[in-house]
Amino acid sequence: MKGYKNPVLLILLVLAVDQISKFWVKLNMTIGQDFNVIGNKVLIHFIENNGMAYGMEFGGESGKLFLSLFRIIAVIGIGYGLHYMxxxxxxxxxILTVALIFAGALGNIIDSTFYGVIFSESNMYTKAVLFPDAGGYSSLFHGKVVDMLYFPLIDGRFPSWFPFWGGEDFLFFRPVFNVADSAISVGVFLILIFQKRYFKETKEEKSSLNSEIIED
Structure with a gap:
């Protein structure tokens, strides 16, 4: 089990923060409700989506099922890759970066696979109930992903001379996301930034290990 401790702890930490935050929002807020954390620039804003990260959608009910199954297959592949590494x-x-991506993918899989079964419907007027007597709002693999992190940091208008969007309002950062989305994004960003170091050190470590084996 040597080498597994830190990646497993990171995965469990991300999953715990992700799921606790989603459960809290689901059980304590209605759809569209805001909770200001730092003024009007850092908010908890409850929405749900049927599709991909940052609220993107994908092809109705059949698309939702395909996306849920694809996520499961993808996370199995990432998990195997993590074990191999x-x-x-x-x-x-x-390894820790891939563990971060794995945890984020698994966090959203839990929503899309189980939330439709264990929660009642959330709407603008009522909060969800866990394990409702009438059953969940949907079937297995058709749950909605809970999003709540919203950072509308810059609100303004493009100057009239600006190409394509001149004179239109803009908002940065517009997407609403969750902890799992953040883990995936940070993991991918770290790989892009540090890929040369990661793969260089990996080659050096493997070469050193091979040398030790040959000497023994």
């Missing part, structure tokens, strides 16, 4: 002593930073 730990077993073959890849760069520790790279």
């Amino acid at each position: 730990i077993k073959n002593k890849y760069n520790r930073g790279f």
Whole structure:
């Protein structure tokens, strides 16, 4: 089990924060409700989506089922890759980064797979109930993903001379997302930024390990 401790702890931490935040929002807020954290720039804003990260949609009920099954297959693949990297002593930073992506993907899979079964419907007027007597709002694999992190940091208008959007209002950052989305985005960003270091150190570590084996 050597090498598994830190990645597993990171995965469990991300999942715990992600699911606790989603349960709290689902049980204590109505759809569209805001909770100001830092003025009007950092908010908890409850929405749900049927599709991908940051509120993007994908193809109705059949698309929702396909997306849920695709997520499960993808997370199995990432999990196997993570196991392979730990077993073959890849760069520790790279392993933790992949663990971050794995945790984020798994966090959203839990929503889309189980939330429709264990929660009642959330709407603008009533809060959801956990394990309602009448059953959940949907079937297995058709749950909605809970989003709540909203950072409308800059609100303004494009100047009239600006190409395409001149004179139109703009808002940065517009998407509403969750902890799982953040984990995936941070993981991908870290791989893009540090990929040379990750793969260089991985090659050096594997070469060192091979040398030790040959000497023994």
